[in-house]
Amino acid sequence: MPNETAEFSPPGFSLADLAGESHSFPTGRRALVCFVKEDCETCNTAGPVLEAFYRAHGSALDVLLVSQSGDGSAVFARRHGLSMPVLDDRACKTAFAWDIESVPSVFLCDAGGSSTTRFEGFVRSDWEALGAELAAQTGTPVAQVDWQGLPAWRPGCGSKHLDPEMFDKLRAEAEGSPIRARRIEIASGDDVAEFMFDQGFSDGLPLVPPTPERVMRMLAGTHRDAQEVVAIVPPNMGEATVEKIAINAVMAGCKPEYLPVVIAGVEAVCTDAFNIHGVTATTMGAAPVMVVNGPIREKIGMNMKLGALGAGNRANATIGRALRLVVRNVGGASTGGVERSTLGNPMKFTMCFAEWEERAPWEPLHVERGFDREDSVVTVFAMTGGPVHIVDQTSRSPQQIAGSLGMGLEGVFLPKMHNLPIDALLVICPEHIDTLMRDGAWDKDRLRDRIQQVTSRPLRDMLADDRSGAGILPAATAGMTPEMLDRPAPKFAGKEYIHIVVAGSDAGKFSSAFHGWATGEVGSISVSRKIDLG
Amino acid sequence: MTTILDPTDERTPVERQVAERPGSLSGVIGLLDISKPRGNVFLDALEGLLAEKAPGIATRRYTKPTFAKPCPDALRHEIRDECDFLIEALAD
Numbered sequence: 001m002p003n004e005t006a007e008f009s010p011p012g013f014s015l016a017d018l019a020g021e022s023h024s025f026p027t028g029r030r031a032l033v034c035f036v037k038e039d040c041e042t043c044n045t046a047g048p049v050l051e052a053f054y055r056a057h058g059s060a061l062d063v064l065l066v067s068q069s070g071d072g073s074a075v076f077a078r079r080h081g082l083s084m085p086v087l088d089d090r091a092c093k094t095a096f097a098w099d100i101e102s103v104p105s106v107f108l109c110d111a112g113g114s115s116t117t118r119f120e121g122f123v124r125s126d127w128e129a130l131g132a133e134l135a136a137q138t139g140t141p142v143a144q145v146d147w148q149g150l151p152a153w154r155p156g157c158g159s160k161h162l163d164p165e166m167f168d169k170l171r172a173e174a175e176g177s178p179i180r181a182r183r184i185e186i187a188s189g190d191d192v193a194e195f196m197f198d199q200g201f202s203d204g205l206p207l208v209p210p211t212p213e214r215v216m217r218m219l220a221g222t223h224r225d226a227q228e229v230v231a232i233v234p235p236n237m238g239e240a241t242v243e244k245i246a247i248n249a250v251m252a253g254c255k256p257e258y259l260p261v262v263i264a265g266v267e268a269v270c271t272d273a274f275n276i277h278g279v280t281a282t283t284m285g286a287a288p289v290m291v292v293n294g295p296i297r298e299k300i301g302m303n304m305k306l307g308a309l310g311a312g313n314r315a316n317a318t319i320g321r322a323l324r325l326v327v328r329n330v331g332g333a334s335t336g337g338v339e340r341s342t343l344g345n346p347m348k349f350t351m352c353f354a355e356w357e358e359r360a361p362w363e364p365l366h367v368e369r370g371f372d373r374e375d376s377v378v379t380v381f382a383m384t385g386g387p388v389h390i391v392d393q394t395s396r397s398p399q400q401i402a403g404s405l406g407m408g409l410e411g412v413f414l415p416k417m418h419n420l421p422i423d424a425l426l427v428i429c430p431e432h433i434d435t436l437m438r439d440g441a442w443d444k445d446r447l448r449d450r451i452q453q454v455t456s457r458p459l460r461d462m463l464a465d466d467r468s469g470a471g472i473l474p475a476a477t478a479g480m481t482p483e484m485l486d487r488p489a490p491k492f493a494g495k496e497y498i499h500i501v502v503a504g505s506d507a508g509k510f511s512s513a514f515h516g517w518a519t520g521e522v523g524s525i526s527v528s529r530k531i532d533l534g
Numbered sequence: 535m536t537t538i539l540d541p542t543d544e545r546t547p548v549e550r551q552v553a554e555r556p557g558s559l560s561g562v563i564g565l566l567d568i569s570k571p572r573g574n575v576f577l578d579a580l581e582g583l584l585a586e587k588a589p590g591i592a593t594r595r596y597t598k599p600t601f602a603k604p605c606p607d608a609l610r611h612e613i614r615d616e617c618d619f620l621i622e623a624l625a626d
Contacts, residue, residue, distance in 0.1 A: 182540035184537065209538045215539050233543075236545065329541040332545075
């Protein structure tokens with residue numbers, strides 16, 4: 001950094017020297033303040049010069065060394081026979097407050113604490129000029145330094161407070177920090193992981209402790225203000241600020257670049273249409289399934305290929321988990337509280353994947369739903385079951401494989417039940433896509449029609465009977481003619497309930513399906529939200 | 535000490551979780567002497583009072599090897615498996 005002559009009024013400080021005695025700045029006298037680090041070569045070059053300055057001018061000005069090296073400060077002082085106060089700034093709060101970049105960093109200050117001369121590193125001419133200035137200002141003889149024996153130029157080392165770990169901590173603690181959440185101090189005798197379990201923060205798996213520095217790093221993943229309220233989360237109607245979402249994202253194990261996806265997911269589930277309250281509370285046991293589309297898939301390394309619906313990818317696993325933790329912690333939906341699923345399901349830990357748009361012969365899900373291909377979008381579906389496999393290794397014609405995909409959806413709710421106004425999310429694997437496309441294009445709607453066709457059964461197959469009491473109760477069929485009962489009823493009340501995406505590895509003829517919950521106004525409607533990437 | 539940030543909506547205070555208090559005594563009550571002198575005298579008196587005032591319950595006596603160290607895991611597990619309540623006592 002070049003010399004700065006503009007007046008600078010650094011903040012005051014009070015630090016202890018190596019003997020434990022406190023020293024405050026401003027000192028009430030002219031002062032030379034220098035930030036040093038024991039393991040910095042350049043600071044070690046400057047050490048003897050500083051001592052010479054102190055010996056020559058110490059009667060007329062204070063010389064304070066602000067050391068960042070903790071216990072190493074004493075080593076530094078001994079090595080150079082320093083007799084001025086060497087102050088302990090191991091937490092680097094003073095370095096942070098003074099906003100230095102490297103060490104040594106020199107400030108010549110007047111009695112009021114304002115600095116007119118400051119420089120960094122070791123440029124011999126700077127230091128020599130400083131020696132002359134000290135002599136002139138104090139009216140004492142110039143310090144005796146063998147300038148020719150010293151290097152002409154040596155760059156400084158980075159100030160320790162700029163180490164990422166330390167810098168984030170300092171920023172989190174500083175005035176004007178974006179952190180507002182309640183701080184919980186956990187005694188050193190307590191196990192942090194166990195404490196978080198005890199507090200009910202966990203979904204049953206271990207959590208990453210959301211320390212202020214980790215949350216600061218997480219917040220760097222979005223341009224949005226930390227205190228912006230993203231959504232009101234039922235059942236407690238808790239405010240999901242960007243900060244609260246970031247805290248839960250840290251606990252879930254997210255990287256900062258995943259945060260915008262989590263935020264969009266929280267926005268999507270906390271809409272009236274999606275109805276996360278009902279999705280959480282239903283005894284049937286529903287959970288949000290997140291599908292991610294657009295360029296962000298590649299940018300953050302999401303899995304849309306081999307094992308896309310399963311374990312092994314950090315982005316898929318932790319984004320879905322972060323969304324669930326926000327609902328749990330900010331919304332207060334604890335298991336056995338408002339979360340009242342009879343059996344639960346593993347999607348309640350996490351369920352998030354990306355569509356392999358490039359392998360799909362159709363417009364991807366988000367484009368189908370009105371977004372641009374270049375938009376990054378998260379779509380949430382309320383699903384009660386899945387992924388349920390659809391195994392067909394022998395179909396060779398498009399008609400056949402489309403038929404199998406349809407029959408694979410018979411299990412939604414119960415094979416017997418048809419005409420369901422219920423969503424299904426079909427995830428077709430690449431090999432099945434290839435079979436479907438082998439004779440030319442098949443669009444999504446044609447596939448939906450085929451699904452409705454192969455699943456159609458006479459209405460009379462749905463009547464409650466001795467074999468199964470589920471279905472249409474006798475009272476409801478009282479006025480029906482035999483012709484009416486012979487009318488075919490497809491699986492879904494409309495083909496718009498069938499949602500289709502492509503994912504999975506190139507090898508394997510195994511598609512899969514997620515089965516919906518109550519779809520529509522009484523239950524949940526799938527929602528897409530554009531991911532705000534600033 | 536570690537500082538973490540509260541992930542919740544902050545409507546409930548953060549506290550160490552204590553075991554639920556059932557409001558009445560039943561089953562087996564463990565009496566743990568931590569091995570300070572005369573702890574046994576105190577627990578003898580307590581056991582007598584329990585027998586008199588809560589006749590339906592049973593008591594079991596345990597002793598820590600030394601008051602100066604935490605309770606060994608094996609003893610803690612034994613107490614956990616055998617008792618519904620525990621009174622840990624010292625006298626000095």
